[in-house]
Amino acid sequence: MFLGVPLAAVFTEALRRGLGTVVEAYADPDARAAVRLTLLVAAIAVPVNTVGGIAAAWCVAKYGFPGRRLLIALIELPFSVSPVISGLVFVLVFGAQGWLGPWLQRHDVQIVFALPGLVLATVFVTFPFVARTLIPLMQEQGRTEEEAAATLGAGGWQTFRLVTLPNVRWALLSGVLLCNARAMGEFGAVSVVSGHIRGETNTMPLHVEILYNEYQFAAAFAVAALLALLALVTLAAKAVLERLSGRRGEIA
């Protein structure tokens, strides 16, 4: 009920004035720019976090070292901090009045209120997804398969490619999907660093808010429906993956 009703409402509201309004809303250049920007940000942030998440999970799950607990805490930090605060921190560091602001201006680098800021904020907020899905699985699997590979003559990269990665592939895909869903849907941090410049730094969630605030409900719901659709596809893909992985006896 709690999940289904709002979701249904989004779609019914979007379609209330007929398909025409929906198409019109999608045809709007600003809306298209927002969709493009959202996809671009996700296309950068998700691979970055996939690689970073695998590396972090690998370190934390397979090796003991001083500062390991601190690293785990850091991985979880983006989950525990409000995204708005994360966004503000980025403004504080990279903004015109920020610590690095004057230096950046001198070198003509725009981070806040531009694509780099959006990407940075999204990367930060969505970082835990991949690492957090992999860590418990990698810990449970332990290191003996890697050790076995080593005694059989495999090098580090061969071991990673042939043993470690395939052992977590379903969990990894599921983590990447969640990361992607959040990267596309992120509002708080992105809202702070975006500056809401229409057609330039507006992502889909921000665009929905703007349309809504301007009483363009049908258009707002139309874009929202598109976002919701992305979320549903992600969830469905995740469910399929979990079923597949269950068949092979791996917990995703």
Added chain:
Amino acid sequence: MSTGRSEAVGVEVAGVTRRYGEAEALSGVSLSVAPGEFVALLGPSGSGKTTLLRILGGLEHADAGTVAIGGRDMAGVAARHRGVGFVFQSYALFRHMDVFSNVAFGLRVRPRARRPAAAEVASRVRALLALVQIPEMERRYPDQLSGGQRQRVALARALAIEPSLLLLDEPFGALDAQVRKELRLWLRGLQERVGITTILVTHDQDEAMEVADRVAVMRRGRIVQAGTPETLLENPADAFVAGFLGEANRIPCAVAAGVARFADDALPPLPVRAPDGAATAFVRPHELAARPDPGGAFTVRAVRPAGAGTRLVVSGAGLSLDAVPEAGAAVRRGDTVSLRAVAARVLPG
């Protein structure tokens, strides 16, 4: 077997020490293994036997001491360059690969120049699966195999790289008693046929005694005694070895002037060759004879048939002991009996 094989090599371990923080897992261990020999490292958990095996395999480093395999110093040689077959306690099969790919792994990861062609890999894998007697399992995944089958796959995988040395870490630990017994006899036969130098880690003395040419008993990071099973049983170096091997009763006693006396004179005194002081007498059940005696210090708690004779559990004088009835004596549960040690090894401690 059909695949080519490197010569069996000897192993020299000298003064190997390994510390984990404050604790010393191995304290100056030395051991030499002849080419083709089958040696068991036997000891309770925490005695350092697995650590020693992992150091041999290159999975751990030694803080001091040297390891040489086939006369070559292994310091700084990574596990992947040692050419040592390692069978893990949990088998560590690659769970996402079928049996064939598991066994083929060591051949497929070789540098291109030394990698056999696909057809050659396939024929070698099939030969190995035939050797370990599971030729029909090649398309199965590890989670579709029984414990014994996984064990055989792990062994085939380790043998695929044609190791000069085979290391087995508690290879039968996770199997039930019947399978374990079968597999270890089979393993011994296989080792003899292949002729590979083998070191096995176990906490099960029956296993060690049955498969190994030589057994090294470990305790608290040291090798207490190494020798053939017969030597260990007949001439245990100390109370620990004697207590760990066989199912001997341990009876505390005091030695004075060549005679061992027991508390409360529960058993008749024994003439022994041991230094004066507190000692432990190790008496095997069939060497401890019980005879009905209303004035005896022991009560029969249980009577059960055991092979040709009868086995008793008796208690008294603060002890619970395994014994046998004296020849011709009829003993029933609840009887009061006296005990006599026919033979005993008395060791200080």
